[in-house]
Amino acid sequence: MKDVAAEAGVGVMTVSRVVNGDPGVAPGTAARVEIAIRKLGYQRDDVARQLRRADQLSQTIGLMVDHVSDPFMAAIASAAEDVARQHGSVVLIGSTRDDLRREREVVAAFTARRVDGLILAPVAGSHRFLRPVLAQGTKLVCVDRAAPGLDVDTVVVDNFDAVHNAVRHLVAHGHRRIGYLGDKQEIRSVDERYRAYLAALAEAGIDADPAIVRHGLRSGPDAAAAVTGILSAPEPPTAMFASNDIVAIGVLAVLPAHIAFVSFDDFTLAERLTPAVTVIAQDPVAIGTTAAHLLFARLHGDSSPPRTIVMPTELITRGSGEIPGPYAHGR
Incomplete structure (x- = not known):
């Protein structure tokens, strides 16, 4: 960031404001910073930002489905990704293959990357292992099926x-x-x-x-x-x-x-x-969209009791x- 500031002839704080989309930077100044960023190949290090500010969202969520090749699950994932994009977040997607051990591994991989929340199509079996994850503040929404023993938002059909x-x-x-x-x-x-x-x-x-x-x-x-x-x-x-x-x-x-x-x-x-x-x-688009909206509502401070939303079938x-x-x- 110091190199970008020197190239553009501005202060480091101005570079930071441009990188973070601050609309208060003068257009000409912002343009010089953008040119310097492209010339030097600068890319913001989100991991470093998280280390600097532990209370800051990572702007990533994890989504776990049975199998991403399943058209139904793929449509849920695509819809959730569209909502995440509206919130400036990206989605990490994993397949559980309906295997509890694999589900645990994917959850561990996502939480190690400090995702802000999870959308999960739970596999069969106990999900008590998620309680510490929830206690640490990670938000969770279940989709397509409930997770017995977890009191979290859930989107299903009858x-x-x-x-x-x-x-x-x-x-x-x-x-x-x-x-x-x-x-x-x-x-x-x-x-x-x-x-x-x-x-x-x-x-x-x-x-x-x-x-x-x-x-x-x-x-x-x-x-x-x-x-x-x-x-x-x-x-x-x-x-x-x-x-x-x-x-x-x-x-x-x-x-x-x-x-x-x-x-x-x-x-x-x-x-x-x-x-x-x-x-x-x-x-599946409505299901994925609803689940994602529930998750981002939680990330933005919704503390109402968990709820189950039953979507219609025909x-x-x-x-x-x-x-x-x-x-x-x-x-």
Whole structure:
């Protein structure tokens, strides 16, 4: 900074004011400083600034999702990044791969870099390890799922109600053999979806059949193999439900066109397939935006009690979920 000041013919304090965006610096002076900065390749050292002022925000936040390649999680991350940019902050993004040990490692890496706050899609398991992080002043917002045992802001959807309505929809179209294809049941949101599936069947007087249920599907190929196995059963289902978009894409690769299908999460080209795919749509952009706004409100002094915000979902009927089953009216 001293070199920049000497090059521009100003004091070090003037350079500091220009670097920090102070509008009070005369335009001509600011221009000379900017020219000197470019000539000398000067870049502000944020780590040094934090060491100098421990009470100063680092203007970085950490965001942890299951996997950044998941379109749903990627949309959440992109939305959060847009909000962070409005606040002059950057986002460090990490994937937990739904592994608690990896989650701890990523949290440790982010907090070592003194991020101001965290947005986290919690994996299954205890999150007591985050209590010291919160006690040190790091702000936390959970997204997509709650973290049991932590009293923090959380942004979710009503998974139970959404799936309950979707399964009832399949029943209303004449289906009593409805297969379930799900991600890891240990994930809280996934467990809520499975419990809703069971509740809707019970409400309709249908006994759940473990032979047409699969859990722990983590990829498209996993889901495709599960469908192939289920359809080879003596009494295959006439309808299928997938717990997320990644599972759905694998299902659709092998699912016969006469079997009804509903997916949790919308996905690219779902409306262009034949038949078009009926989905439970949630808005990841709204979820990510809401979570980021909550986090920055906390960083800027909001001390109100933690709250859970439940975002809406919508059952979009496009055709696949309306294929009639053997018990449809008039058949």
